[in-house]
Amino acid sequence: MTGAHILVVDDDPDLLRLLSMRLTGAGYRVTGTASAEEALVKLAMERPQLVLSDVQLPGKDGLALFDAIRAQHPSLPVILLTAHGTIPDAVEATSRGVFTYLTKPFDGKALLDVIANAIAMEGAADTASDGGEVEAWRAEIVSRSNRMAEVLAEAKLVAASDASVLIRGESGSGKELVAQAIHRASPRSGHPFVAVNCGAIPENLLESELFGHVKGAFTGAVANHPGLFQAANGGTLFLDEIGDMPVALQVKLLRVLQERMVRPVGASHAVPVDVRILSATHRDLDLAIIDGSFRKDLYYRLNVVSLSLPTLAERREDIPLLAAHFLARLALKYGRKVNGFAPDAMKALTTASWPGNVRQLHNVVEQVTALATTPLVPLALVQRALRVPSVEVLSYTEARTRFERDYLVGLLKITDGNVADAARLADRNRTEFYRLMQKHGLTPGLFRSDGSVAE
Incomplete structure (x- = not known):
């Protein structure tokens, strides 16, 4: 969050100075103002990532300031500081979309935690980005964690080569997104990216899907079908769940990788293909080799470079970012006016176990978005969604x-x-x-x- 811009509004000069010092010490860039009118002028000059305002102000109060901000910047989070006498007003304001409120005197750590969550939810404090070019190739991967940063650094390095990459990770951890990012960062980015789930296609159809077939090769083959290798020619073929590929088909895949030629089912001759192979699995292929369900020679062909994705539980600092990212997309999909999570709801998300990883988080956010009736998703909805049986997050x-x-x-x-x-x-x-x-x-x-x- 470091480096994000916060606009602080308070007519008490001592409190304004204290807040500015505390937030600056936490790494934020702070602009301080003494009135709502002055704050709106500052806001017109530069949009911050968050507004922290007292409720009681001379002229326009904090609630009127919030209404003016919401009219111009609907997604900008606002946190209100309130004395005990104005708590009812602040509570009512949260139902209208204020991110949250804190009562005076407030705990310094609690303030920083709430601000960090609000900025993560807003998604605008992206000061840790690596620039436009890097963001372009990894735009779909929402993360600021060190673990993912290491994986993405390796992915960018290997993208420049034509080496085969094996992406390991639990189901729902984002293996296909990483494969797409490697393709976008590679010299092949102008050519097709074709993905196939080797475990989702029946065994008797997978060979035809991969290598193609000619008319009359089997019952139902009423026309020539080029297959996914030819569809990806010049680009990248992503073989998801490669560990589920039948052994008989593994032999044919190995031959294609060795010869760079593919022969459609029923054809008398092979055709050349120029394809980079990326593959992924949640299985332990070393054990699969031992039990005979995966060929060692194919493993070495696919595993020139190996990338291991962390689980969501191993990158918890990304949960607020991912939750905000999914919420924004899903609110648009469902036509809901939902702009964030209540602080206790976000805490529940960040402390959950997430056996289904990012896929499960997406499912939870989708459920709460569809059911939300207030601008901030309450804790009760998140708790309800987290109790959904694990079958909901099975691939x-x-x-x-x-x-x-x-x-x-x-x-x-x-x-x-x-x-x-x-x-x-x-x-x-x-x-x-x-x-x-x-x-x-x-x-x-x-x-x-x-x-x-x-x-």
């Missing part, structure tokens, strides 16, 4: 994998471990059913009544 791939395993377990229990009967019930051939069982670490013996019982 499609995670939900599909969980259902698939539970489905197989159910069939094998019903058939007492008889794979032929289970495959028939699933309307799948026995070879395919065995492959699905292997994928999920299931064996028939676990389900036979004369053996151990499945979980």
